[in-house]
Amino acid sequence: MKTIYLDNGATTMADPKVIEAMKPYFDDKFGNASSTHHKGQEAKMALEEARETIAKSIGARYDEIIFTSGGTESNNFAVKGIAFANKSKGNHIITTKIEHDCILNACKWLETQGFKVTYLDVDKEGFVDPKQVEKAITKQTILVSVIHGNNEIGTIQDIRAIGEVCRKKEIIFHTDACQSYTKTLLDVKKQSLDLVTINSHKIHGPKGVGALYVRKGTKITPLNHGGGHEFALRSGTENVSGIVGFAKAVKIAGSSHIKQMTKMRDYLFENVLKIPDTAVNGSTGDRRLCNNANFSFKYVEGESIGAYLDAKGICSSTGSACSSHTLEPSHVLMALGMDAEDAHGSLRLSISRFTTKEEIDKLIEVLPGIISKLRKMSPLAKSDTKDSADSGGW
Amino acid sequence: MPNNASNIQSKQGGYSRKALDYFKNPKHAGEMKNPDATGKVGNPTCGDVMHIFIKVKDNKITDIKFKTFGCVAAISSSEALCVLAKGKTLEQAEKISNQDILEHLGWLPPVKIHCSVLGAEGLKDAIKDFREKHKKA
Numbered sequence: 001m002k003t004i005y006l007d008n009g010a011t012t013m014a015d016p017k018v019i020e021a022m023k024p025y026f027d028d029k030f031g032n033a034s035s036t037h038h039k040g041q042e043a044k045m046a047l048e049e050a051r052e053t054i055a056k057s058i059g060a061r062y063d064e065i066i067f068t069s070g071g072t073e074s075n076n077f078a079v080k081g082i083a084f085a086n087k088s089k090g091n092h093i094i095t096t097k098i099e100h101d102c103i104l105n106a107c108k109w110l111e112t113q114g115f116k117v118t119y120l121d122v123d124k125e126g127f128v129d130p131k132q133v134e135k136a137i138t139k140q141t142i143l144v145s146v147i148h149g150n151n152e153i154g155t156i157q158d159i160r161a162i163g164e165v166c167r168k169k170e171i172i173f174h175t176d177a178c179q180s181y182t183k184t185l186l187d188v189k190k191q192s193l194d195l196v197t198i199n200s201h202k203i204h205g206p207k208g209v210g211a212l213y214v215r216k217g218t219k220i221t222p223l224n225h226g227g228g229h230e231f232a233l234r235s236g237t238e239n240v241s242g243i244v245g246f247a248k249a250v251k252i253a254g255s256s257h258i259k260q261m262t263k264m265r266d267y268l269f270e271n272v273l274k275i276p277d278t279a280v281n282g283s284t285g286d287r288r289l290c291n292n293a294n295f296s297f298k299y300v301e302g303e304s305i306g307a308y309l310d311a312k313g314i315c316s317s318t319g320s321a322c323s324s325h326t327l328e329p330s331h332v333l334m335a336l337g338m339d340a341e342d343a344h345g346s347l348r349l350s351i352s353r354f355t356t357k358e359e360i361d362k363l364i365e366v367l368p369g370i371i372s373k374l375r376k377m378s379p380l381a382k383s384d385t386k387d388s389a390d391s392g393g394w
Numbered sequence: 395m396p397n398n399a400s401n402i403q404s405k406q407g408g409y410s411r412k413a414l415d416y417f418k419n420p421k422h423a424g425e426m427k428n429p430d431a432t433g434k435v436g437n438p439t440c441g442d443v444m445h446i447f448i449k450v451k452d453n454k455i456t457d458i459k460f461k462t463f464g465c466v467a468a469i470s471s472s473e474a475l476c477v478l479a480k481g482k483t484l485e486q487a488e489k490i491s492n493q494d495i496l497e498h499l500g501w502l503p504p505v506k507i508h509c510s511v512l513g514a515e516g517l518k519d520a521i522k523d524f525r526e527k528h529k530k531a
């Protein structure tokens with residue numbers, strides 16, 4: 001059975017060209033970038049070239065890019081690093097209810113360390129109101145952190161407007177751009193960004209690599225103390241092969257891919273919405289990630305939909321309570337004001353530039369049948385057979 | 395999935411082959427016309443709903459069906475329950491526990507044990523409904 005991978009929000013396939021670019025850095029060019037001999041310098045060259053590429057892609061300087069082990073580390077570094085370094089100024093952090101768990105849990109932990117956190121509401125499509133950000137700022141506020149493109153519902157925040165608010169109030173602004181990087185405009189100057197989290201495995205690069213953009217002059221405390229790597233902000237021997245792969249992935253990504261994915265995404269939306277009692281979760285059009293679709297199918301449960309799709313070779317994901325370790329529905333879907341029952345029936349389909357129309361067609365061919373089969377099994381769905389009064393009225 | 399993965403799977407939280415087979419091809423899913431009794435239970439843990447329909451003749455469950463809004467574990471537990479209960483006397487059927495359902499399926503991921511509890515409760519509720527109706531009659 002051929003795999004149809006529609007879970008690119010979770011991770012993506014490494015581009016074969018990325019793997020090719022990484023290969024020499026495992027054997028031939030295996031050096032430690034801190035060594036002063038020629039093997040070390042060979043690695044150092046590659047490392048700095050990669051830094052340059054990534055800096056350029058977001059309008060930053062090369063010495064503002066700190067390589068990390070991925071999005072989770074960059075987000076933890078941003079939130080905790082700013083909190084610790086700016087404690088003397090205040091103890092208040094502003095974030096949103098739709099952040100990735102690594103931001104939310106870092107913030108929750110900081111609350112146990114004497115920090116106060118405001119979790120901003122979002123509207124029905126998942127947008128944060130920049131005016132609300134401004135209102136939430138107090139004399140104690142040291143950091144605003146807002147996710148750029150949401151991993152579940154695809155909503156792209158107006159970070160430019162939020163950035164302006166923060167710049168005006170002189171508050172450090174961080175955005176988690178793991179999902180949006182290379183998929184929509186990300187420019188640290190135009191969008192007044194002080195800190196930006198990006199990672200590699202969402203853009204066809206290797207896993208376990210990411211970066212934090214730290215604007216020159218931003219006061220931040222490192223998480224990793226050690227040999228002083230990465231401008232003394234993140235010690236540890238650099239993952240040179242991974243970083244080279246990351247930069248290669250950035251180089252390959254282009255605006256033609258955005259157009260191509262947008263077209264495919266809209267084709268997917270158009271056809272899946274033909275299924276009765278189906279709703280879109282999140283925003284639409286240009287203000288939605290070009291590779292993200294998220295639906296709620298009434299009366300059915302998402303893990304079950306996913307398992308039937310999986311049996312047909314199709315990978316997807318859901319925000320249903322049943323599929324989470326905590327048995328809580330997705331905090332992002334709940335923040336939209338949905339009820340738990342609709343969150344139950346949610347399905348995220350996330351495409352990549354490798355997704356073909358044939359693959360979407362296959363999905364469209366099997367999904368209506370799956371939904372209808374599950375609805376026939378569901379006591380919540382209106383039954384089409386006239387039955388004894390006993391079986392209704394739950 | 396290869397069979398030798400099943401041990402790792404059961405520890406890591408995957409589903410047994412039997413659970414997946416039941417989930418994919420439930421023989422007892424759907425509406426029952428004129429059931430003798432209906433059990434209706436809801437799961438406070440994650441918000442799932444299960445309806446169990448039975449037909450009873452000479453104190454024996456002659457037919458049983460389910461309608462379930464829930465996960466793979468809930469649907470496969472419903473099916474397992476139906477397989478276990480069919481042909482049993484009410485007294486025997488009443489004793490079916492979630493442990494019996496688990497054993498029948500092989501295992502469920504630890505976080506999904508509550509879904510099998512729902513199955514056992516659904517049938518008990520149906521039997522209760524039957525007895526109440528029977529008393530009145």
Ligand SMILES: Cc1ncc(COP(=O)(O)O)c(C=O)c1O
Nearest residue numbers: 070071072100151176178179199
């Ligand atoms: C929005 C967002 N932030 C952070 C992360 C975590 O990144 P990583 O998996 O590289 O630790 C992810 C992906 O899992 C994500 O989607």
Ligand code: FES
Nearest residue numbers: 322440464465509
């Ligand atoms: S029905 Fe929700 S976890 Fe099984």
